[in-house]
Amino acid sequence: MSVSDGAPVAPVNVIPLGGVGEFGMNMMLVACGDTAVLIDAGVMFPEPELFGVDLVIPDMTALDAYRGRIAALVLTHGHEDHIGAIAHVIDRVSGPIYGSRFALALVRPKLEERGIDVGDRMVAVTPRQRIAIGPLELEFLRVTHSMPGCYAIAIHTPAGTLLHTGDFKIDQTPLDGESTDLHRFAELGASGVLALFADSTNADRRGFTGSERDVVEGFEEVFCSAPGKIIVAAFSSSVYRLQLVVDLAEQFERRVAFVGRGMQNMSQIAGELGYLRIPPRVQIRDSDVRDFPGQDVVCLCTGSQGEPLAALPRMAIDDHRYVKIHPDDVVVFSARVIPGNEKSVGRVKNHVARRGATVISDGDKRVHVSGHGSEEELKLVISLIRPKYFVPIHGEYRQLARHARMATLVCPDATVLMAEDGDVLRFDADGGRIADRVPAGRVLIDGTRTGEVADEVLRDRRHLAGDGLVVAVVAINSQTGVLEQPPALITRGLAVDAKHEAVLREAPDQLARAIESAPLEERTDPGLLKERVRQELQRMFRKRAGRRPLVLPVVMEV
Numbered sequence: 001m002s003v004s005d006g007a008p009v010a011p012v013n014v015i016p017l018g019g020v021g022e023f024g025m026n027m028m029l030v031a032c033g034d035t036a037v038l039i040d041a042g043v044m045f046p047e048p049e050l051f052g053v054d055l056v057i058p059d060m061t062a063l064d065a066y067r068g069r070i071a072a073l074v075l076t077h078g079h080e081d082h083i084g085a086i087a088h089v090i091d092r093v094s095g096p097i098y099g100s101r102f103a104l105a106l107v108r109p110k111l112e113e114r115g116i117d118v119g120d121r122m123v124a125v126t127p128r129q130r131i132a133i134g135p136l137e138l139e140f141l142r143v144t145h146s147m148p149g150c151y152a153i154a155i156h157t158p159a160g161t162l163l164h165t166g167d168f169k170i171d172q173t174p175l176d177g178e179s180t181d182l183h184r185f186a187e188l189g190a191s192g193v194l195a196l197f198a199d200s201t202n203a204d205r206r207g208f209t210g211s212e213r214d215v216v217e218g219f220e221e222v223f224c225s226a227p228g229k230i231i232v233a234a235f236s237s238s239v240y241r242l243q244l245v246v247d248l249a250e251q252f253e254r255r256v257a258f259v260g261r262g263m264q265n266m267s268q269i270a271g272e273l274g275y276l277r278i279p280p281r282v283q284i285r286d287s288d289v290r291d292f293p294g295q296d297v298v299c300l301c302t303g304s305q306g307e308p309l310a311a312l313p314r315m316a317i318d319d320h321r322y323v324k325i326h327p328d329d330v331v332v333f334s335a336r337v338i339p340g341n342e343k344s345v346g347r348v349k350n351h352v353a354r355r356g357a358t359v360i361s362d363g364d365k366r367v368h369v370s371g372h373g374s375e376e377e378l379k380l381v382i383s384l385i386r387p388k389y390f391v392p393i394h395g396e397y398r399q400l401a402r403h404a405r406m407a408t409l410v411c412p413d414a415t416v417l418m419a420e421d422g423d424v425l426r427f428d429a430d431g432g433r434i435a436d437r438v439p440a441g442r443v444l445i446d447g448t449r450t451g452e453v454a455d456e457v458l459r460d461r462r463h464l465a466g467d468g469l470v471v472a473v474v475a476i477n478s479q480t481g482v483l484e485q486p487p488a489l490i491t492r493g494l495a496v497d498a499k500h501e502a503v504l505r506e507a508p509d510q511l512a513r514a515i516e517s518a519p520l521e522e523r524t525d526p527g528l529l530k531e532r533v534r535q536e537l538q539r540m541f542r543k544r545a546g547r548r549p550l551v552l553p554v555v556m557e558v
């Protein structure tokens, strides 16, 4: 509890810079005196209409005021919405990166890819470990979620203890036996917690989320009845799900192939660390799938969100190098659909159905369970912690508001602080309040120009002002997939120079050839076709003219 012997209490500032009022790009600064620590540095995935944008990360301008004082980056766990922006923030952190062994293993290749050397700055922490940083002491508490190595973080400060739950659910029967440390939660609650910052992702779901084990039955039914291949699309980071499928494969004498780069990387990293156990005879390469009878194979693949270039969406339009979908195959969608991706996922299901295969998703059988706690789990944590101040995080405003209502029901004495990104929550001798605001928002990252960032408006202006706009109109016969006329390009603001003229002269023909060589199902699917047109044109302008105009594909179905 806060110091109350009359000594002055150093104020503690907590500033969420992402993830409060939106899903994704989680990031929070905790500062006291000359010391600050950053909790998580995540990305948000761009919505499909943000053409050409690869990543969305929090605006970090506010961190400039803490230059030289950010003594550590602390990771709750290894999901992209918590670690994806590390490369963009690591320069501002002068100390170690603390996280679970698994989270750090997922961070390492990201940084190496960009030539960032942090070798000796990565410090793996174990459950209940405590680390003192200036006036702050961090304590890592195990929580269950959808991947191994997840922590809630207690931050002991001169003003009192703050508890940040990270992402969590309360899985009482976790597959790896590593339960949420509710004992320590209760102890902390008994000794007094100043403020609880809690995951609100599933605040609008009633009851309990359920154990990861709950999907076993649904998968068993699939394994018992599938006449051909079983193709499972899931997030590669859902290591427990991968394990469960591998185990069933062994039990039902099927071989497992990991298909898609994300799955292959994850099976390797998680395998090396011992979080994924694949019996030697069970795994086969993706290129060997066709050599086995369908009923002997399971494919674990990327593309559960309908990402046009991932494994399952390519298979679905019969455009995958190694794996074909046959009529007796069963395709299982074992992931939640991130809001905004419903259409692209729906399209993939249509294509799979067109191949004659059976589509199974969460509505048919329990083949997915969330990693975030529902109402009763959230209430349980609030009642164990009994915080003085309650701050809902990780969610859009409606989830935050619901979570806040639960807190006032469970713990009527708690004061709710409804914060949003950029609010400065100050805790001192006078209690806690939203005391200030700093700049916050989103920054769009354009992956082809490493490190170059600009906010949304600036970026569009830059593209339009510097690199111009290209509208590509493609008229296609929606039955036959044949171009009705050559693609037409309309441009605005392109610099008049020889390179551009050359690209523009050749682009319609090149584009027509690219479209004609695409699989029929891609040509007759306006969503996929748009993506193809956009990519082709971007590539042409980038390669031939060194520019990145904003490309807007328009597909007219005739």
Ligand SMILES: [Zn+2]
Binding pocket: 077, 079, 145, 167
């Ligand atoms: Zn997570």
Ligand SMILES: [Zn+2]
Binding pocket: 026, 079, 081, 082, 167
């Ligand atoms: Zn998350």
